[in-house]
Amino acid sequence: MLLLAAANVLNLAISAGFAFYSFSIESSLAVASIIEAGFLMIIAGSIDLSASIFPSKIRQHVFKSGKEWSNRQHKKAEVGAAKYLLAGVLLLIESFVIVVL
Numbered sequence: 001m002l003l004l005a006a007a008n009v010l011n012l013a014i015s016a017g018f019a020f021y022s023f024s025i026e027s028s029l030a031v032a033s034i035i036e037a038g039f040l041m042i043i044a045g046s047i048d049l050s051a052s053i054f055p056s057k058i059r060q061h062v063f064k065s066g067k068e069w070s071n072r073q074h075k076k077a078e079v080g081a082a083k084y085l086l087a088g089v090l091l092l093i094e095s096f097v098i099v100v101l
Contacts, residue, residue: 003087007036008094026098033095040088044081051077 015029049055056069 003040003083007033007040007087007091011036026101030095030098033091033098037088037091037095040084040091044084044088047077047081047084 011029011032014032015025051074053069053074056067059065060067060069
């Protein structure tokens, strides 16, 4: 949740900067939250994809890596990606709430 708090502080700073140029702080906060949610979801997908079987087999055959794919490492990557995905979903919900209010 530290990641979500850091994103909210960044969003507030971006919104304050946009408010200086006569944009409404609510709309700029919502847009910044949606953009950051998208980035966090892309990061989560990239973490999960990097540990899946297809990239592992490419590394093994193309780069002659001796490291085999393991289900345990893939599950570990899924757990790591879940943190970013959860933070992205929470930011997306937060941006929808900001727009409605």
